[in-house]
Amino acid sequence: MDTRVSKKKLGLKDRYTAMTRGLHWDTTYQPMDKVFPYDTYEGIKIHDWDKWEDPFRLTMEAYWKYQGEKEKKLYAVIDAFAQNNGQLGISDARYVNALKLFIQGVTPLEYYAHRGFAHVGRQFTGAGARVAAQMQSVDELRHYQTETHAISHYNKYFNGMHHTSHWFDRVWYLSVPKSFFEDAYSSGPFEFLTAVSFSFEYVLTNLLFVPFMSGAAHNGDMSTVTFGFSAQSDESRHMTLGIECIKFMLEQDPDNLPIIQRWMDKWFWRGYRLLTLVAMMQDYMLPKRVMSWKEAWEMYAEGSGGALFKDLARYGIREPKGWKDACEGKDHISHQAWNTFYNYNAAAPFHTWVPDDEELAWLTEKYPETFDSLYRPRLQYLREQQAIGKRFYNNTLPMLCTTCQIPMCFTEPGDATKIAYRETEHLGDKYHFCSDHCKDIFAHEPEKYVQSWLPVHQIYQGNCFKPGTDPSQAGFDPLAAVMDYYEVKVGEDNFDFEGSQDQKNFNEWRGDDGLGEDE
Amino acid sequence: MSVDLHTREIQPLRQTFAHVAQYAGDDKPASRYLEATLGAQSTANFHYRPTWDPAHELFDKTRSAVVMADWQSLRDPRQYYYGTWTMARARQQDAIEANYQFIEDRGLVAKMPEAVRSKASKVLIPLRHAAWGGNMNNCSIGAYGYGAMLTAPAMFHAMDQLGVAQYITRLGLTLDEPGALDAGKNDWLKETCWQPLRHYVEDTLVLQDPMELFVAQNLALDGQLYPLIFGSFVDDHLVPLGGTSVAMMSAFMPEWHAESSRWVDAVLKIAAAESEANRALIAGWVQAWSDRAQAALMPVAAMALDAGAQGAIDDARTSLNARCKKAGITS
Amino acid sequence: MSNVFIAFQSNEDSRPIIEAILADNPHAVSVHSPGLIKIDAPDELCIKRATIEEIIGRRYDLQEIHVSLVTLSGYIDEDDDQFTLSWKH
Numbered sequence: 001m002d003t004r005v006s007k008k009k010l011g012l013k014d015r016y017t018a019m020t021r022g023l024h025w026d027t028t029y030q031p032m033d034k035v036f037p038y039d040t041y042e043g044i045k046i047h048d049w050d051k052w053e054d055p056f057r058l059t060m061e062a063y064w065k066y067q068g069e070k071e072k073k074l075y076a077v078i079d080a081f082a083q084n085n086g087q088l089g090i091s092d093a094r095y096v097n098a099l100k101l102f103i104q105g106v107t108p109l110e111y112y113a114h115r116g117f118a119h120v121g122r123q124f125t126g127a128g129a130r131v132a133a134q135m136q137s138v139d140e141l142r143h144y145q146t147e148t149h150a151i152s153h154y155n156k157y158f159n160g161m162h163h164t165s166h167w168f169d170r171v172w173y174l175s176v177p178k179s180f181f182e183d184a185y186s187s188g189p190f191e192f193l194t195a196v197s198f199s200f201e202y203v204l205t206n207l208l209f210v211p212f213m214s215g216a217a218h219n220g221d222m223s224t225v226t227f228g229f230s231a232q233s234d235e236s237r238h239m240t241l242g243i244e245c246i247k248f249m250l251e252q253d254p255d256n257l258p259i260i261q262r263w264m265d266k267w268f269w270r271g272y273r274l275l276t277l278v279a280m281m282q283d284y285m286l287p288k289r290v291m292s293w294k295e296a297w298e299m300y301a302e303g304s305g306g307a308l309f310k311d312l313a314r315y316g317i318r319e320p321k322g323w324k325d326a327c328e329g330k331d332h333i334s335h336q337a338w339n340t341f342y343n344y345n346a347a348a349p350f351h352t353w354v355p356d357d358e359e360l361a362w363l364t365e366k367y368p369e370t371f372d373s374l375y376r377p378r379l380q381y382l383r384e385q386q387a388i389g390k391r392f393y394n395n396t397l398p399m400l401c402t403t404c405q406i407p408m409c410f411t412e413p414g415d416a417t418k419i420a421y422r423e424t425e426h427l428g429d430k431y432h433f434c435s436d437h438c439k440d441i442f443a444h445e446p447e448k449y450v451q452s453w454l455p456v457h458q459i460y461q462g463n464c465f466k467p468g469t470d471p472s473q474a475g476f477d478p479l480a481a482v483m484d485y486y487e488v489k490v491g492e493d494n495f496d497f498e499g500s501q502d503q504k505n506f507n508e509w510r511g512d513d514g515l516g517e518d519e
Numbered sequence: 520m521s522v523d524l525h526t527r528e529i530q531p532l533r534q535t536f537a538h539v540a541q542y543a544g545d546d547k548p549a550s551r552y553l554e555a556t557l558g559a560q561s562t563a564n565f566h567y568r569p570t571w572d573p574a575h576e577l578f579d580k581t582r583s584a585v586v587m588a589d590w591q592s593l594r595d596p597r598q599y600y601y602g603t604w605t606m607a608r609a610r611q612q613d614a615i616e617a618n619y620q621f622i623e624d625r626g627l628v629a630k631m632p633e634a635v636r637s638k639a640s641k642v643l644i645p646l647r648h649a650a651w652g653g654n655m656n657n658c659s660i661g662a663y664g665y666g667a668m669l670t671a672p673a674m675f676h677a678m679d680q681l682g683v684a685q686y687i688t689r690l691g692l693t694l695d696e697p698g699a700l701d702a703g704k705n706d707w708l709k710e711t712c713w714q715p716l717r718h719y720v721e722d723t724l725v726l727q728d729p730m731e732l733f734v735a736q737n738l739a740l741d742g743q744l745y746p747l748i749f750g751s752f753v754d755d756h757l758v759p760l761g762g763t764s765v766a767m768m769s770a771f772m773p774e775w776h777a778e779s780s781r782w783v784d785a786v787l788k789i790a791a792a793e794s795e796a797n798r799a800l801i802a803g804w805v806q807a808w809s810d811r812a813q814a815a816l817m818p819v820a821a822m823a824l825d826a827g828a829q830g831a832i833d834d835a836r837t838s839l840n841a842r843c844k845k846a847g848i849t850s
Numbered sequence: 851m852s853n854v855f856i857a858f859q860s861n862e863d864s865r866p867i868i869e870a871i872l873a874d875n876p877h878a879v880s881v882h883s884p885g886l887i888k889i890d891a892p893d894e895l896c897i898k899r900a901t902i903e904e905i906i907g908r909r910y911d912l913q914e915i916h917v918s919l920v921t922l923s924g925y926i927d928e929d930d931d932q933f934t935l936s937w938k939h
Contacts, residue, residue: 010692010697011929011930012928012929012930013929014697015692018688018692018697018700019684019685019688019689022688022700022704023647023648023650023651023654023684023688024651025648025704025707025708027721027724028708028721029717029718029721029722030721030722030724030725034725035721035724035725037571038571041570041571055926056926056928057928058913058916059685060608060678060679060681060682060685061612061615061616061682061685061686061689062911062913062916063605063678064605064608064609064611064612064682065609065612065613066913066914066916066917067605067609067916068605068606068608068609068610069609069917070916070917071601071602071605071606072606073917074602075602085529088529108561111559111560111667112561114674115560115578115661115662115670118658118661118662118670118674118677119662119663121658121662121677122655122658122659122662123571130655130658131681134654134658134674134677134678134681135678137658137661137674138601138674138675138678141601141671141674142601142602144555144559145555145556145600145601145602146601146602148536148554148555149551149554149555149602152535152536152554155533155535155536156531156532156533156534156535157529157531157532158532159532161536162533162536162537163536163537163538164536165536165538165557165558165559165561166537166538166558168561169561169562169563169564170563170564175564175566178561178566179566179567182565182566182567182577183566183567185569185577186566186567186568186569186570186571186577187570188570188571189571206921217884217885225884225885229859229885229886229920232920232921233916233917233918233919233920233921235921236919236920236921236922239921239922240926243925304923307852311852311937448567448570449567451566451567451568452566452567453564453565453566458564487537501532505532509529
């Protein structure tokens with residue numbers, strides 16, 4: 001027991017203040033707006049950074065202690081999984097394609113988030129906000145690195161995961177997540193927080209994590225489940241940063257409201273479009289299915305999201321402009337996306353397939369209004385074609401939406417027999433969009449979106465060949481040349497799951513003696 | 520799982536990712552460090568220029584005048600990835616926690632000579648702001664540098680600097696009343712002896728070249744500040760006078776400095792060895808910023824060590840020069 | 851009135867935390883799913899350091915919950931003695 005004359009001891013809040021914003025000073029040898037050049041140009045008005053409420057009050061000591069403990073536990077599981085050949089315990093090798101989608105399309109975003117938060121972690125004038133952003137920056141690096149390590153084991157045994165860093169910058173569908181995050185990162189710091197911390201990490205986060213993680217749990221992938229739980233605890237800190245940031249901006253000045261509303265509209269829609277890939281994964285790529293995309297949307301978007309926007313109404317915030325169309329899409333987007341990837345599986349480094357009868361029945365049950373009338377007939381036709389040796393591969397390239405960069409596979413809200421086409425002209429060129437909302441996003445910042453590196457345009461312009469490729473040679477096969485540029489191994493990474501190396505290997509490793517039963 | 524694996528050959532198809540095998544070969548498993556760091560950062564086909572810096576791409580080599588054929592060659596000898604970094608720091612944190620417990624249980628602060636206690640407070644507390652500058656600068660390198668090989672350890676370094684600032688704050692709160700933190704900030708802002716150092720720090724806050732910033736902060740300044748303060752002042756001056764508790768509470772700092780200097784020196788050594796142009800550029804930065812840091816630290820040394828100041832400053836510069844010679848970055 | 855919730859990994863570390871929450875928050879309801887325990891409560895949920903210390907018989911730092919925390923909802927208020935989730939309306 002301490003017998004000194006007790007001096008005033010600081011409580012948690014005051015200690016944390018001393019440990020963070022108390023370290024800051026307003027510079028005098030260099031002007032403050034030179035030290036912090038980026039935090040006013042977006043038009044967001046901040047009058048008093050002292051009103052910022054620190055979301056979680058972790059000192060670096062506490063951070064190291066608890067994160068160190070989490071890492072120890074996580075790597076113990078990753079190591080055990082590898083030692084015990086845990087990949088043999090998954091439900092069926094088709095599941096691995098969900099992991100491929102994850103490491104190709106989600107893991108690189110963790111790295112982008114790491115760099116983006118480093119950027120805002122340097123640029124905000126408010127020291128409390130800087131510290132929170134910096135902690136998130138290293139958290140995101142954690143996610144990038146632990147995901148890479150966990151999936152490293154799968155990469156040894158399955159195809160479609162060996163060159164993700166090369167694919168992310170080139171392969172057509174990966175420009176969807178890449179452009180999403182680059183849009184956020186190229187925006188100003190306040191928009192970045194609205195896009196990532198709020199729209200993605202608060203509003204939509206459960207729609208990314210729950211499908212992958214519960215999919216992993218139900219399909220025997222304990223390594224991914226463990227990663228998921230471990231990462232989610234970081235996410236709870238990130239969520240609180242997102243909601244604090246929104247509240248802070250809205251409370252600082254009423255002039256901020258229209259700017260923030262427009263960002264919410266934009267980022268809700270871009271985030272929703274990005275989640276198309278997850279919807280497809282959830283409905284089509286999990287041999288043991290958990291819940292449908294529609295159910296997940298109703299629970300996490302309509303349920304939780306609804307409560308959130310009710311709470312924000314007191315600031316004058318309304319639900320995002322695309323909300324109704326996103327809700328309407330819940331019956332459609334997974335099917336439309338799967339069909340697109342089935343079509344273009346020659347050019348995608350993961351496998352697709354037609355669902356079996358049990359799976360089709362599940363889809364009928366989960367989508368009573370749309371599946372049998374709109375999507376089942378197409379899948380059955382594709383299966384028939386495959387059975388007679390004519391597995392369909394689309395040899396042309398799709399039109400992409402300039403904003404979200406997804407192939408134009410989405411239909412008109414209210415009429416799923418019509419592809420939704422929108423277009424606009426800008427400085428003499430025509431631009432195409434999948435929806436009113438993508439078109440509106442373009443309209444507000446055309447000078448940004450005209451810069452897009454659209455994969456299909458780039459292929460047609462001849463920018464997707466390796467140096468030294470000669471398209472004028474006889475017998476030139478452009479798609480093969482593109483696969484070469486992608487460094488996708490044709491016949492290993494791509495094409496249908498039926499007849500794939502993954503399928504053959506997995507059956508061999510598991511043996512023919514009924515070990516397909518799960519424990 | 521009751522699968523009988525003894526009768527089955529389960530051979531891996533590959534040992535690691537292609538972008539790692541490029542460097543490490545594909546005949547054996549790659550280290551976690553390499554898998555976690557190589558190829559992490561995008562290098563091509565960016566979609567939009569940053570609205571906050573349209574003169575550059577999102578990740579852009581031309582932000583630095585240093586030219587590397589391969590920025591991924593800037594390896595960290597410690598081979599930290601997030602897991603090993605946090606676990607190492609957690610162990611250190613445990614040891615410091617034990618030190619604080621030791622000091623509190625025995626009431627060692629109250630037993631410290633008053634002159635020692637108040638001198639420690641006066642010299643160390645304002646340095647939490649210098650460490651805060653180190654946090655901001657390494658965060659800047661982490662944001663605007665090129666390649667994960669450089670920027671990932673830079674972010675670890677930024678958080679380490681925040682840790683240093685917080686350890687100094689905790690030390691201050693243990694040695695003194697909470698009001699001493701405000702007094703220290705006031706000294707940092709107004710006391711004559713601190714102004715050259717504060718000026719130095721603020722000038723680094725506006726440096727745009729991540730590699731120049733790396734030199735100015737991590738080598739030129741910290742390479743002299745740490746030996747001066749935690750070597751000459753705390754260990755050599757305070758401890759003999761009864762200030763062992765201060766050394767125990769600040770133990771993280773010299774230990775961290777020694778460990779991270781290996782990274783700092785390795786990065787500059789590799790960058791300088793790349794070309795004569797790099798070497799000359801880096802050596803020029805080293806000379807200019809080291810001279811200036813030395814001059815900025817002199818009044819702080821004088822306040823801390825009186826007559827011993829010049830000797831301590833010379834020692835700090837000598838040890839920095841030795842590091843630079845070993846790394847091949849002297850003019 | 852809206853629910854706040856907090857979810858933990860189902861393991862040794864979270865056991866006393868869950869017990870403390872259910873003891874201190876009579877309206878809280880816990881739901882188990884594979885590897886996860888989720889606790890819902892109307893409007894507010896409070897975790898008290900003293901209660902946890904009583905259960906485990908040693909000193910406890912509330913920030914230790916980070917090791918097994920998975921996710922949560924609601925606005926957070928924390929100090930050395932308590933960690934509270936609530937919806938301010």
